[in-house]
Amino acid sequence: MTSQDRTSPPPQQYAERSYRSPAALVGGALLLLLGLWLGGDALLRGDVRTKLTALFALLLGVPLVVAFTLRPLVRAGEDRLTVRNPFRTVTLPWGAVEDLRAAFSAEVFTSGGKYQLWAIPVSLRQRKKVSRQAARGSAPRPRFGLDADAGPVPRAMADQTLDELREIKERATHRESAQGEPAVRWSYAVLAPLVVGAVGLAVMVAV
Structure with a gap:
């Protein structure tokens, strides 16, 4: 093996790229804060039935919000x-x-x-x-007097x-x-609490 072979560069590696929706992330965070605030208040101040309903609603709602806003990638x-x-x-x-x-x-x-x-x-x-x-x-005319036709x-x-x-x-x-x-x-960490919350909420409504 020659010195040139020993010093040849390795194959080019490409950095991993990640894509997410900023609007979904912001909306999901706001919905979670609102839901936790309302649900937490019901858990602290409500009677037993209200607390159970709030608990199951959170078990249903939080995974749904996370699944459709924060999770996609x-x-x-x-x-x-x-x-x-x-x-x-x-x-x-x-x-x-x-x-x-x-x-x-x-x-x-x-x-x-x-x-x-x-x-x-x-x-x-x-x-x-x-x-x-x-x-x-x-494209829209840029500021600072640059040529509006510059660039695609x-x-x-x-x-x-x-x-x-x-x-x-x-x-x-x-x-x-x-x-x-x-x-x-499948994401069972999302599905499991969602199913428990949906079943629990249905039982609370039925009784």
Whole structure:
């Protein structure tokens, strides 16, 4: 082995990227604070029936809020795409990913079906705004007297994100370490308290 072989650089590694919805995170945090405040007050000041109802309502409501606002995440690694949706986590080797599209929602397609990307919301309003800018042939006029035609017309955030994911997929799709079958794992930490809360709340209403 020559000295050149010993000092050759390792294959380029790509940093993992994570995508979440800032609006969902903020909204979820506010809903949790409101729910805990109201539920905590009922637990402290209510009678036995009120306390039980508040407890089951929290067991139902908190997991639902967490599932649909704080939990969704898309993580793009060098070899695989991890999709964390409200009630399950899907791990997709890049070799198993056939396409990524965003119509009314962002979706990833495999030979066995498709999965929604809850963490990448599609804003039709934002798309219409970008389309109007493209039709005018220029982006909004920047400040400080810069040329309004400089640079490309911006794209909707969901479309930009899917473009990035497609680039990562293209780099990895033929790599041996990026091959395999999709794996789906249910989130029992979310589902278990949700079911207990729903059943308990139904019993309290019935009696």
